[in-house]
Amino acid sequence: MKKIEAIIRQEKLSDLQAALFEQAGVKGMTVTQVLGYGHQLGWKEYVRGQEVLTTLLPKLEVNMVVADDKLETVITIIINSCQTGEVGDGKIFVYDVENAIRIRTSETGEKAL
Numbered sequence: 156m157k158k159i160e161a162i163i164r165q166e167k168l169s170d171l172q173a174a175l176f177e178q179a180g181v182k183g184m185t186v187t188q189v190l191g192y193g194h195q196l197g198w199k200e201y202v203r204g205q206e207v208l209t210t211l212l213p214k215l216e217v218n219m220v221v222a223d224d225k226l227e228t229v230i231t232i233i234i235n236s237c238q239t240g241e242v243g244d245g246k247i248f249v250y251d252v253e254n255a256i257r258i259r260t261s262e263t264g265e266k267a268l
């Protein structure tokens with residue numbers, strides 16, 4: 156299993172959620188409101204004449220744990236749903252997951268997803 160952490164533009168979430176459900180059968184996700192910056196260091200702002208370089212911009216962090224054989228499909232869906240081609244489209248990080256457990260039934264591994 157893999158954990159996919161995608162930092163995306165807020166306005167892309169509903170399209171992404173629909174595409175993940177319809178095209179990849181993703182049945183669980185966690186979404187968190189986050190603040191961050193990338194290469195452009197957010198927006199430059201001037202506070203009392205001083206340039207502020209690292210303005211943090213609001214983004215959404217979408218977390219999903221998926222079976223290994225869904226990883227590439229899910230990454231493609233995220234790119235297709237969230238890419239505008241402008242700076243700030245976000246980033247995807249992929250992690251190995253050791254186990255998953257559904258608390259209600261004690262099922263483990265992919266059965267718990």
Ligand SMILES: Nc1ncnc2c1ncn2[C@@H]1O[C@H](COP(=O)(O)OP(=O)(O)OP(=O)(O)O)[C@@H](O)[C@H]1O
Pocket residue numbers: 162189190191192193194195212214241242243244245246
């Ligand atoms: N190396 C990183 N580690 C953790 N979070 C990151 C990293 N890079 C970007 N992010 C997160 O992703 C958000 C969007 O990043 P962004 O798309 O601007 O990346 P970028 O590398 O600057 O690419 P681009 O040039 O396309 O803007 C940031 O606001 C931040 O929350």
Ligand SMILES: [Mg+2]
Pocket residue numbers: 192193194195196242243244
């Ligand atoms: Mg950027």
